[in-house]
Amino acid sequence: MAVQIVNKIKLGSQGLxxxxxxxxxxxxxxxxxxPKPELDMISLIRHAVNRGVTFLDTSDVYGPHTNEILLGKALSDEVIREKTQLATKFGLQLGESLAISTHGDPSYVRAACEASLKRLQVDCIDLYYQHRVDLNVPIEVTVGELKKLVEEGKIKYIGLSEASASTIRRAHAVHPITVVQLEWSLWTRDVEEEIVPTCRELGIGIVAYSPLGRGFFSSGAKLMETLSDDDSRKFIPRFQGENMEQNQWMFEKVNEIARRKGCTPSQLALAWVHHQGSDVCPIPGTTKIENLEQNIGALSVKLTHEEMSELESLAFEDNVKGDRYRTDHLSTTWKYTETPPLSSWKFH
Known part of the structure; x- marks a missing residue:
């Protein structure tokens, strides 16, 4: 068995x-x-856990449902399950042409949780996120039902994903929010002005998804040559045409710094996220063991204040061309998540 090499950190103030x-x-x-071969992915997940990468992130919308089923099979080994911290999400559904709908009413929250528990083959979910905020349901109502699930022992900790600062505050007033998940990387830094400080003020941990820019910092524009026709990244403005051509300069600059550091550009980009603080946990995705090992290697990349400043001089909003989601999905991200006041729900 491989030796565990990844340390632990505390997220939030509730014990996670x-x-x-x-x-x-x-x-x-x-x-x-x-979808990748199931047995290969089970092997990858178990390898990750044995290497100390024990915080696993999924959602009921991935597949839909098939990713949770995969995790359930991978964690059917009790020894593996005991080592892991398992996070899943609810509240986001995709229809035809990937049209999005969001759900946060109490009956939906409860039914989604029960279904995830069965697919994951667990009695309790360690961290349960609202994947996207439902703009028709006061956040207090959604979190109120999550609080009941905590009290019933079906979930341990509550998280939000892509929530605005005011939504986070309102939610946290009902029950402590342990983690906020947000997109944070060298080319997505808009959360630094308001969302990150709000989390830190309230003692909420931060989970950074897509810390490698959805693979951009592994190979830059060349990434597009490897994507299948149904890969969702092909429909994201940031990855298209002139936007990608203009964004390529950032990859080249990062790659140049990485060569000086003796690491890969993806390790450098991931190290930058790790250097944001001890309350930040990036969750890079991969389907290959060699890439997992490379991501673990980012923990050994130490950046000086000068190197951080150099990277950040490249990575500001005006230098990145194109939105991070397709237009019809962008409306569900944190800038647009103000829910109705609680008083409006009394008529339901």
Whole structure:
């Protein structure tokens, strides 16, 4: 068995302890081309856990459902399950042409949780996120039902994903929010002005998804040559045409700095996220053991203040061309998540 090498950190103030780097499992089953071979992915997940990458991230919308089923099979080994911190999400559904709908009413929350418990083959979910905020349901109502699930022992900790600062505050007033998940990387830094400080003020941990820019910092524009026709990244403005051509300069600059450091550009980009603080856990996704090992290697890349400044001089909003989601999905991200006041729900 491989030796565990990844340390633990505490997220939030309710007791959740996770590996300092997690594993995003979405791409194993959904959105990044065809689903990958199940046995290979089970082997990858178990290898990750044995290496100390024990914080696993999934959602009921990945597949849908198939990624949770995969995690359930991978964690059917009790020894593996005991080592892991398992996070899943609810509240986001995709229809035809990937049209999005969001759900946060109490009956939906409860039914979604029960279904995830069965697919994951567990009695309790360690961290349960609202994947996207339902703009028709006061956040207090959604979190109120999550609080009941905590009290019933079906979930341990509550998280939010892509929530605004005011939504986070309102939610936290009902029950402590342990983690906020947000997109944070060298080319997505808009959360630094308001969301990150709000989390830190309230003692909420931060989980950074897509810390490698959905693979951009592994190979830059060349990434597009490797994507299948049904890969969702082909429909994201940031990855298209002139936007990608203009964004390529950032990859080249990062690659140049990485060569000086003796690491890969993806390790450098991931190290930058790790250097944001001890309350931040990035969850890079991968479907290959060699890439997992490379991501673990990012923990050994130490950046000086000058190197951080050099990277950040490249990575500001005006230098990145194109939105991070397709237009019809962008409306569900944190800038647009103000829910109705609680008083409006009394008529339901």
């Amino acid at each position: 302890e996770v590996s300092v780097q997690g594993l995003g499992c979405m791409g194993m089953s959904a959105f990044y081309g065809p």
